[in-house]
Amino acid sequence: MQPENSSGMSEIYRILTHTGMPRANGPEIPTFFPTSFCASDMSGITELPQARALAAKNHKEAEKRRRERIKGHLDELRRLLPCNSKTDKASLLAKVVQRVRDLKQQTSDIAGSDIFPSETDEISVFSDEFSSDGRSIFKASVCCEDRSDLLPDLIETLNSLHLRTLKAEMAMVGGRVRNVLVVAGDRDFNGDDCTDLLRDALKALVERSDSSDRCKRQRIFDRRTMK
Structure with missing residues (x-):
């Protein structure tokens, strides 16, 4: 003689082992029960924020080095030209442009003169x-x-x-x-x-x-x- 709840247990077993669950007045709804989970499936999700953070840090450091190089060149120009350390960038660049023009003109004048020695006496x-x-x-x-x-x-x-x-x-x-x-x-x-x-x-x-x-x-x- 089977226990009274044997039919109920059979129904539960059928639901757990079947590929679908019964639905009143309609087709079965498929259910999935994953049997395993791999941690590497989440590696791409966790590495993406880290890569972005590293790229942002490298960009910040490169930008800092670029600003330091520009500042060093501007300071060198202030030392070479007759201006003080408080001269703004626009005024400094204007002085540089004028100085380059003067040197270009002097070079042209020298090239056109007969001051350079020749190969013969x-x-x-x-x-x-x-x-x-x-x-x-x-x-x-x-x-x-x-x-x-x-x-x-x-x-x-x-x-x-x-x-x-x-x-x-x-x-x-x-x-x-x-x-x-x-x-x-x-x-x-x-x-x-x-x-x-x-x-x-x-x-x-x-x-x-x-x-x-x-x-x-x-x-x-x-x-x-x-x-």
Whole structure:
């Protein structure tokens, strides 16, 4: 004889093991009973906020370093330009733009001038103007190999001709030098003859320089040969 509740237990067992539950006047409603749960299924959900937080932290640190670099460059510009530490960024950048324009103009002026030395020896002398007291003004250019006693010899040459230096420019590149001089003579030192005299004196100076260099190179060669 079965217990009175055996039919009830059978119904519960059928509900638990069946793929669906009975529904009055309608189809069965499927029910699912998961048998296992994997913790890794939630890893993507937990890692996403952490990745966002790390990216936000890295961006904040990179932005901080960028601001520090900008501040360092601005401070350096304030030291280079005639302005104080309280100069605002807009005024500072305006000064920088103006300074760059000035330097660009100076570079253009230098590039267009004949101050740089050439690869060959050159001597030019001409006179086309006079001072207020009637003295002739000469412009002379001397390009040659550089040597230690060139400038003293040049000064001695001008003094021997009683010429007074009004302006002097010098440029040196790769062991060669060019001297551009503006000189004035006394009242008697004028005319084409004086121009030729100054040119010949400067030519002798350059030739003496070349001779000195040749002797120096010959001495170096002799010492190496003797070794």
